[in-house]
Amino acid sequence: MLTDMEIRQAIEFESAEHPVLSIYLNVDPHRRSPEKYKLALRNLLGKAEGANAEDIQRVQNYVEMGYNWQGRGIVMFSCAAQDFWWAHSFLLPMEDSVLVGRRPYVRQLAMLIDTYERYGVIQVEQIGARLYVFNMGQMEAVQGYLGEEVKSHKAGGWSAANFQRREAEQARQNLQDAAELAEDFYRKNNTRRLILAGTEKNVARFRDLLSHRLRSMVVGQIAVDSNANSTEVSEKALAVALQAAKTEAQSVADSVVTTVHKEGNAVAGLAETLTAVQNGRAQHVVTLADFVQPAYRFVDSGYILLDLTEESDLQSGKVQKLPDAVDSVLRRAMVQGISVTVLEQHEDLEKLGKIGALTRY
Numbered sequence: 001m002l003t004d005m006e007i008r009q010a011i012e013f014e015s016a017e018h019p020v021l022s023i024y025l026n027v028d029p030h031r032r033s034p035e036k037y038k039l040a041l042r043n044l045l046g047k048a049e050g051a052n053a054e055d056i057q058r059v060q061n062y063v064e065m066g067y068n069w070q071g072r073g074i075v076m077f078s079c080a081a082q083d084f085w086w087a088h089s090f091l092l093p094m095e096d097s098v099l100v101g102r103r104p105y106v107r108q109l110a111m112l113i114d115t116y117e118r119y120g121v122i123q124v125e126q127i128g129a130r131l132y133v134f135n136m137g138q139m140e141a142v143q144g145y146l147g148e149e150v151k152s153h154k155a156g157g158w159s160a161a162n163f164q165r166r167e168a169e170q171a172r173q174n175l176q177d178a179a180e181l182a183e184d185f186y187r188k189n190n191t192r193r194l195i196l197a198g199t200e201k202n203v204a205r206f207r208d209l210l211s212h213r214l215r216s217m218v219v220g221q222i223a224v225d226s227n228a229n230s231t232e233v234s235e236k237a238l239a240v241a242l243q244a245a246k247t248e249a250q251s252v253a254d255s256v257v258t259t260v261h262k263e264g265n266a267v268a269g270l271a272e273t274l275t276a277v278q279n280g281r282a283q284h285v286v287t288l289a290d291f292v293q294p295a296y297r298f299v300d301s302g303y304i305l306l307d308l309t310e311e312s313d314l315q316s317g318k319v320q321k322l323p324d325a326v327d328s329v330l331r332r333a334m335v336q337g338i339s340v341t342v343l344e345q346h347e348d349l350e351k352l353g354k355i356g357a358l359t360r361y
Contacts, residue, residue, distance in 0.1 A: 018081035021055040022105035024097045028072035044098040054080040077104040091137035111342040115245040120191040121237045124198035124206045129178035133189045179209040196221040219244035249343040256356040257348040269353035282357040284339040291354040295325030
């Protein structure tokens, strides 16, 4: 399970003198056999210009012998010269990519974190509910509540109506208790998206019993039977979480564009967004996935420049070339705890420079 500490280890690592090799590899068994993704890895490593041989060997060894054969994607960062190695497999799809620089390339990692961040799934039954927390497709926490059994009464006669009322009341009480448990559970687990699972009838009843806060967090529902295990629940919920994240990403981009046009607290374009992040004004950065622009970085201060006026600084070593300033913007935002959204396309954001941010002031 990928922890916040491990994410910080990746985004904060830097090597002043030695290259860092970054590899994202799709190993989805539905799309590739082991032979095919190993061939894809060899092709990626063939493009890793400037990478150290030891880092290349590390990556090859991990995929050949260290990888646990689970998941759909692998992310690997290596700088053997500074004893840095970071590798995780994900239950999520990803695109092949390779980059060699002074820091791990985090753009696609940022996209995975934003898209599949911690979300909850509540599997509802008449007798209670199972509460799940998933983080990037993996189960992180689970808790269950079972109330009194609801017994169906099929006999007719004068007592049937009384039995039916008791059954309905017991089912309602079970769901009410589960809803109260969910309130505390998801607050403690810092969850902001919820998916409801179960029959249409049970889900509808349960939704009405949730607090306003939890109802506002619900982004969709899935149909599962009472015997569904966590893997089945996770696979169905993942598609809903993905769609919810895409909808939210579009909404954030819309908000940036609208606020910029109204001359409110937002900026657009790489220069303005970079300045907002470097000055600590940014609140939420949003960028298109395919936007890449080289830049320069002062070695001592870490300050990033899009244009270099003094070539002598580059010759003296005071300034380094950056292969992708957008990646640096995303990394700095993540280090500061600023929200980051990476989306595939947005016509209006593209017109404004492909990147922007909501700002604090």
